[in-house]
Amino acid sequence: MKSSFNKIYIYISIFIAIGVSNITYGQWDINISTLQEYNDNPFHSPLATESFINTFNVSVEKAFSKVNIGYYGNYTNFTESSTRNYYWHQVGLWSSTNNFLYGLNIEQRLNGIDYSFYDYINYNSYLKYKFNINNIYIFGNTSLNVTDYKELNDLDNLLGSFNITANKSFETKTTLISGLDFKYKNYFNTNLSSLTNIDNNITNSNSAYTTQLNFFVKIAQSITSTTGIAAQYTNRNIIGGTAKTIRQLNFAYGDESKYFDDPISYEGYTASLQITQILPMEIILRGSFFYNSKEYPSQGIYTEADKFNTDISRFDVQKIINLGAQKKFYFGKAENTSLTLVLNYQHILNSSNSFWYDYNSNKINLGLNYNF
Numbered sequence: 001m002k003s004s005f006n007k008i009y010i011y012i013s014i015f016i017a018i019g020v021s022n023i024t025y026g027q028w029d030i031n032i033s034t035l036q037e038y039n040d041n042p043f044h045s046p047l048a049t050e051s052f053i054n055t056f057n058v059s060v061e062k063a064f065s066k067v068n069i070g071y072y073g074n075y076t077n078f079t080e081s082s083t084r085n086y087y088w089h090q091v092g093l094w095s096s097t098n099n100f101l102y103g104l105n106i107e108q109r110l111n112g113i114d115y116s117f118y119d120y121i122n123y124n125s126y127l128k129y130k131f132n133i134n135n136i137y138i139f140g141n142t143s144l145n146v147t148d149y150k151e152l153n154d155l156d157n158l159l160g161s162f163n164i165t166a167n168k169s170f171e172t173k174t175t176l177i178s179g180l181d182f183k184y185k186n187y188f189n190t191n192l193s194s195l196t197n198i199d200n201n202i203t204n205s206n207s208a209y210t211t212q213l214n215f216f217v218k219i220a221q222s223i224t225s226t227t228g229i230a231a232q233y234t235n236r237n238i239i240g241g242t243a244k245t246i247r248q249l250n251f252a253y254g255d256e257s258k259y260f261d262d263p264i265s266y267e268g269y270t271a272s273l274q275i276t277q278i279l280p281m282e283i284i285l286r287g288s289f290f291y292n293s294k295e296y297p298s299q300g301i302y303t304e305a306d307k308f309n310t311d312i313s314r315f316d317v318q319k320i321i322n323l324g325a326q327k328k329f330y331f332g333k334a335e336n337t338s339l340t341l342v343l344n345y346q347h348i349l350n351s352s353n354s355f356w357y358d359y360n361s362n363k364i365n366l367g368l369n370y371n372f
Helices: 002-025 113-118 243-247
Strands: 029-039 051-063 068-078 086-096 100-111 120-133 136-149 157-169 174-187 209-224 227-241 267-279 283-296 301-304 307-309 314-330 338-352 359-371
Touching: 100 113
Parallel strands: none
Antiparallel strands: 029 051, 029 359, 051 068, 068 086, 086 100, 100 120, 120 136, 136 157, 157 174, 174 209, 209 227, 227 267, 267 283, 283 314, 301 307, 314 338, 338 359
C-alpha cells in the first residue's frame, strides 16, 4: 500500500512541477491547499475512534481558446487509522458561452487493500445554463453520472439529475431563491429477487431504480454592509422506484456516509440558518445550524450491534453546528495570487433508532489555501 501512495505523491509532484515551470507565462492556474484536522469520530460510528487527519489538495487548470482542462487531486491521511488513507483525483474538460457551460469529468478514488471496496470510477457529463426574465435570474443544471465500484458491483449505477433555480433580489437587500431538483438513479447489476424486501408490495418487481423530487426555498437578507443572514428549507420526497431496497448493506460498510447514506435513499426535510459577519481587515466569520429529519422507508434498524429488525423503518434526526473564520492575504498587484487561512469547527449529533447510526462527532480544522 505504501508503494502505491508513494507513486501518488510522485504524480502530484509531476503536476506541480509542470505548473510551476509554466506559471511565468501565465498559462496555468494552480491551487495548493492543506487541511490539518482533529476529529473525535471521523467515521460516524457509535463506537467512536478519534484521529488526526491530514489532507493535501492540488488543482491545475489551463484555459485554451475554446476549451478548458483541469486536474484535481486530494490525498487524505488518518494518523490513527492509516489503513483508511485514500487518494481521490479528477480530470475535467469544459467550455462555455455567454449563457451555457458544459463539460465532462472523470474521477477516481483509490484506497489501500483493507478498504479497497470504497474504490470507484465516476464519469460525469453536465450542462448548465442561465437566463433572465423580468430581473428574475433562472439557472438550470442537467447532469448524467455513471459510477463503477471496484468490488461493490451491486451499487454500480447511472444517476441523472435536473434542477432549476430562480433568484430574485429586491431593493430591501433581500434575495429570494427557490428551486426544484429531480433525480433518477438506476442500478445496473442488482437482482431484486435475491434481496429481502421490506415492502411486500414490490417482492415480484424486477425494477432497480429510484426517483426523487426535492424542493427548496431560501431567503437571504443583508442587515448591514457587513452582516448577512440566510434561512433555507428543503423537502425531499421519493416518488417512485424500488432500488432503495438495496441500501440494506452490512453495517461494516455504513460508516462511510457520503457513499452509503445516499440522499436519494431517504425522505424528509432540512431547515438551516446561516449568519455571516465581516470584521475589520476583511476577516469573515460564519455560523450555521442545520436540522435534518430523515426517514428511510425501505431500511430496517439495528436494535443491537448484530441484530437487525425489518419490521421497523430507520428514522434519523440530525443536528449540525458549523463555526468558521477566514482571512485572505493578497501578494503583489495580482489578485489571483493569494493565501487563505481558514479555521472551522463542526459538531454533529445524529439521533437514530438504528444502533449503527446513532452517534455524535466533533471536529476542528485549520486550512491553508495558496492560489497562484
